[in-house]
Amino acid sequence: MLPPATLIVRRATLATCDGAVNDAALRSGQAVAVVGGRVAWIGPDEGVASAVEVAGAREIDAAGRLVTPGLVDCHTHLLFGDDGARAAEFAALAGGRSYEEISRTGGGIRATMRATRAASDAELLRSARVRARRLLSWGVTTLEVKSGYGESAEEELRLLRTVRELARSVSGEQDVIATALPLHAVPTGRSREEWLREVVEVLLPRVAAERLATGCDAFVATTAFSLEEARRVLLAARALGLHVRLHADQLAADGAARLAAEIGAASADHLEHVDDAGIAEMARAGVVAGLLPTSTLLLRGSSFAPGRRLADAGVPLALASNLNPGSSMSENLGLALSLAVLQCRVTPGEALWALTRGGARALRLPEAGRLFAGGPADLVVWGARTPEHLAWHAGANHVRCVLKGGRVVHEADEPAACDCVG
Ligand code: NIG
Numbered sequence: 001m002l003p004p005a006t007l008i009v010r011r012a013t014l015a016t017c018d019g020a021v022n023d024a025a026l027r028s029g030q031a032v033a034v035v036g037g038r039v040a041w042i043g044p045d046e047g048v049a050s051a052v053e054v055a056g057a058r059e060i061d062a063a064g065r066l067v068t069p070g071l072v073d074c075h076t077h078l079l080f081g082d083d084g085a086r087a088a089e090f091a092a093l094a095g096g097r098s099y100e101e102i103s104r105t106g107g108g109i110r111a112t113m114r115a116t117r118a119a120s121d122a123e124l125l126r127s128a129r130v131r132a133r134r135l136l137s138w139g140v141t142t143l144e145v146k147s148g149y150g151e152s153a154e155e156e157l158r159l160l161r162t163v164r165e166l167a168r169s170v171s172g173e174q175d176v177i178a179t180a181l182p183l184h185a186v187p188t189g190r191s192r193e194e195w196l197r198e199v200v201e202v203l204l205p206r207v208a209a210e211r212l213a214t215g216c217d218a219f220v221a222t223t224a225f226s227l228e229e230a231r232r233v234l235l236a237a238r239a240l241g242l243h244v245r246l247h248a249d250q251l252a253a254d255g256a257a258r259l260a261a262e263i264g265a266a267s268a269d270h271l272e273h274v275d276d277a278g279i280a281e282m283a284r285a286g287v288v289a290g291l292l293p294t295s296t297l298l299l300r301g302s303s304f305a306p307g308r309r310l311a312d313a314g315v316p317l318a319l320a321s322n323l324n325p326g327s328s329m330s331e332n333l334g335l336a337l338s339l340a341v342l343q344c345r346v347t348p349g350e351a352l353w354a355l356t357r358g359g360a361r362a363l364r365l366p367e368a369g370r371l372f373a374g375g376p377a378d379l380v381v382w383g384a385r386t387p388e389h390l391a392w393h394a395g396a397n398h399v400r401c402v403l404k405g406g407r408v409v410h411e412a413d414e415p416a417a418c419d420c421v422g
Helices: 045-051 085-094 099-104 109-118 121-137 153-170 192-209 227-239 256-262 276-285 293-298 307-312 333-342 348-362 387-392
Strands: 007-015 026-035 038-044 058-061 066-069 071-073 140-146 175-183 215-219 243-248 267-270 288-291 317-319 379-382 399-404 407-411
Touching: 007 045, 007 348, 007 379, 026 045, 038 045, 066 071, 066 348, 066 387, 071 348, 085 099, 085 109, 109 153, 121 140, 121 153, 121 399, 121 407, 140 348, 140 399, 153 175, 153 192, 175 192, 175 227, 192 227, 215 227, 227 243, 227 256, 243 256, 256 267, 256 276, 267 348, 276 307, 288 307, 288 348, 293 333, 307 317, 317 333, 317 348, 333 348, 333 387, 348 387
Parallel strands: 007 058, 007 066, 071 140, 140 175, 175 215, 215 243, 243 267, 267 288, 288 317
Antiparallel strands: 007 026, 026 038, 066 379, 379 399, 399 407
């Protein structure tokens, strides 16, 4: 008796992202058989009928087009209140003001902290759901959401509880992974030392006790926190069982990539200014490099993270939207992919691995972002034939349909996703 398939995807150009690091592992003429919520079998088309019972299964004919794991967006700040201030700042930025200058004069992250404080839980949840839904339309079946816009321990806890509500409300369509980001900006009216103590003594123990997050992140920059401050808080988080991550070397070479390696961080993200020593240390320690190229574009920066050098050094790559109101107000992962290829100089296949398995590794999720027999049936059927086509047709949404746990949870309107004819 063969296991009865509930769904079969046929004639796929399949990227399992389940081989070597940074390798999308592409094969043509493949089928994927799903039983319930899991992948039961993957192999050449002609073998499917001898592996599973095909009668009664829903069939999706990929017609030679790309099929990948569901995307894993491992770096977002999508829970925030919006009072219009950041849109006005964007215009100022376009006119020549820098992100750091805006931050030093009370804008930036602190402006969003004020707008977030003014927003009710219901408002925050509603806008976060809209943003998560847009990410789903880009193929994202697993996403990370950071706190970081709270002006007190209580406010950070409120945000993390709202992320938990978001996770409940999108469950079945997307998995939401919460990360505490207490070191984002020193809240207005607080001394640095006072805030650091509140984080270590009050906030983190409650995050761990209530299981509100699986990770803890810190932003190292002259306008944010020092290496020493980040080390102190992240070591406290690690002692509580949280995995740690860093916003590293975004605006200058701060040495944060080296700190990430020193403390065993799961990922160091941004890396626009990472130096050779940082890259070597990350490779040695197996820290994932989170590329966030839409931030460079939207901050009018000129330094993109050196994805090619990172990959050549053997560092696993992740690629994410960095969806946030300041440096990357965009859910467009197609644009992120094209920028990663053009400006970070990774190959389209590497970018695809980074958007799937690399993101899952940054979040320490053993099963997400790869397709393997026995694994979750989270997958995307694309209108494009190859990763090159995705990168080439920049910013277009090529998603045809998205499956979560073997169920179709998003279908694109024709013909938007299917302009690849023949
Ligand atoms: O990753 N750099 C720090 N955090 C975000 C920006 C957040 C904001 O400006 O509101 C980032 O780019």
